[in-house]
Amino acid sequence: MPRIVDVEAERAHILEASFRLFAEQGYGSVRMRGLAKAVGVSIGKLYHYFPDKRAIAQSLFVHVGRQDIEEAVGRLSGSEDRAGKLRLLADFLEDRGARLASTLMVALDHRRLESEPDTTRDALRLYRAALTQQLGLDEADEDLLFSLLLGSLVRQVLDPEGLDAQVHRDFMESLGRSGG
Amino acid sequence: MPRIVDVEAERAHILEASFRLFAEQGYGSVRMRGLAKAVGVSIGKLYHYFPDKRAIAQSLFVHVGRQDIEEAVGRLSGSEDRAGKLRLLADFLEDRGARLASTLMVALDHRRLESEPDTTRDALRLYRAALTQQLGLDEADEDLLFSLLLGSLVRQVLDPEGLDAQVHRDFMESLGRSGG
Amino acid sequence: MPRIVDVEAERAHILEASFRLFAEQGYGSVRMRGLAKAVGVSIGKLYHYFPDKRAIAQSLFVHVGRQDIEEAVGRLSGSEDRAGKLRLLADFLEDRGARLASTLMVALDHRRLESEPDTTRDALRLYRAALTQQLGLDEADEDLLFSLLLGSLVRQVLDPEGLDAQVHRDFMESLGRSGG
């Protein structure tokens, strides 16, 4: 029994420390040697906890995806009404944008690793469902919001300065005022 | 006398035929052998026209980026007023979305290939400038629209069915009615 | 814990086993695959201990050059007077000629590998200095002897039978009788 906890903790630690490298370099450009160094463990240890490189990348996406949703839901729960939740969402985007953008990069890589796009697609829908559950917007507004969120993450990667956070925040506030 | 070749045409052909593979697999996962096969030339020919793999990927982004802008501007020019141009933009997204999404994938890879993010960032701004010039929206609307466009491209990659084109089209139309 | 290895011993072993191949084929004609087979290790191991082929060739020259001088000095030290040392030198040439000729081949390659001829030239001067120190001949005699030694090594490569060892031995003996 005590071992299992350790194993999961080790795996989680490896995944967390792998995140940055996979997001920055892309699956195909990450080297096991570089990964081991970034994680701060030996190559052998990586292979002790994961069967191969692909498994790390795939587990990584699941891991960080789950964390992101949990954090998002946790934070949006800080307010009861939709307007408040939207404000918290804008806050979340602002201080977690870099991390979310990295998660998106990892998701795009993950999509390339699977022949069937199922896992990645389902994960995206999970994100969307969490949004639905928290905000209860009408479908059209939510669809727009979802594209807007993803788009702002992409822009965060390609041109962080080019993005006007206030504009996005205002748009979200306007959704709070429209119907639901 | 040796074979007479149009060097620029050959380079363009290689880049066009490379596009799909780089977009689908990502720079680090593309193999020169696979690339040669996909392009339909010998490995040697690839190296005759480009110094190395990296140069192909970098030229590729410039090449497809330029083409995309040219096509977009060409199509938006089909209408004089903003509302018409926005309708044409929605049309463009609809029938060229897959290609534009691929360009985005290539752009994200390109960003990872350069230590300084200058080229990629400048390219993104070029896209944005073309939008400004064609639509003349106020900055806030344009900022939103830009995120929305990029977001819909990302969704096209991760979950094409999850995207409601009509919603996005309606949003663009609403921009046509608002001020400028 | 990983295998514990004596890095210097491994490097020395690789160099010793590389010697023959580089001497026989010349730097440009040696293939890493052939080298690995000749050394009796994997290609990967060669690259584990040396950054590249060039580094092997360059280290090789330093390694065998040092060994040759050590052996020569060791053997000439077997006698106290100049005549005796000259006799020992002739003996050394006779039973180590093939190896010394190989070292010369490696030295000539080494010269071609560096843009500046410094290292190779300095090594040659080191050989010469060892001679000076051991024999204490006048400069002219030593100069002649040095050319003679190198010439006999070249001939050993190009036409071993064409060389009259006794003649060279006699000449060396004559140097023992002349002034110093």
Next chain:
Amino acid sequence: MPRIVDVEAERAHILEASFRLFAEQGYGSVRMRGLAKAVGVSIGKLYHYFPDKRAIAQSLFVHVGRQDIEEAVGRLSGSEDRAGKLRLLADFLEDRGARLASTLMVALDHRRLESEPDTTRDALRLYRAALTQQLGLDEADEDLLFSLLLGSLVRQVLDPEGLDAQVHRDFMESLGRSGG
């Protein structure tokens, strides 16, 4: 009939222009592209006049070897007596040393190109025979002289400044005084 002369002239031109590159880089490091550029012809032309790279290197040695002997004999013929010839030989070494050293490099490479050392060995003996014929020294002196000549060429490659031409010249003069 007229064609044959042209063909031979072209071949000779290619060989002469190849000499320097082969001597400096060694057979295995010479590239056909670099050779074509050095010679000032197209790669196609090289293959028009020689079946392959190896044939060029092998013809090269024969070509420059023949030229060297002819020039040496021609110059030694400028004097009737042995002392004079030895003086001319020293002169020859002094102003043609660099070229002769290159020939030696080419010879050493040539030796590595053939499985049987016949051609190279025979060429060396031809040089020796020319010496015999011109100088008529006793065998022992000639043997010494031959090693000395080759040794001075090697030193010219490895450390040109370290060689005392006067010492070598004096030695040759001393041979002129000794018996024959």
Next chain:
DNA sequence: AATGAATGAGTCTTCATTCAT
């Protein structure tokens, strides 16, 4: 359980040679 040296298939790239023009 942990390490990292060792392996060698597979990568990018080169280059002798061919051949269309």
Next chain:
DNA sequence: TATGAATGAAGACTCATTCAT
């Protein structure tokens, strides 16, 4: 005959994975 673009086998080198310690 001459050219150099094209080819792809072979070269140097990398790197995911294994395994002795």
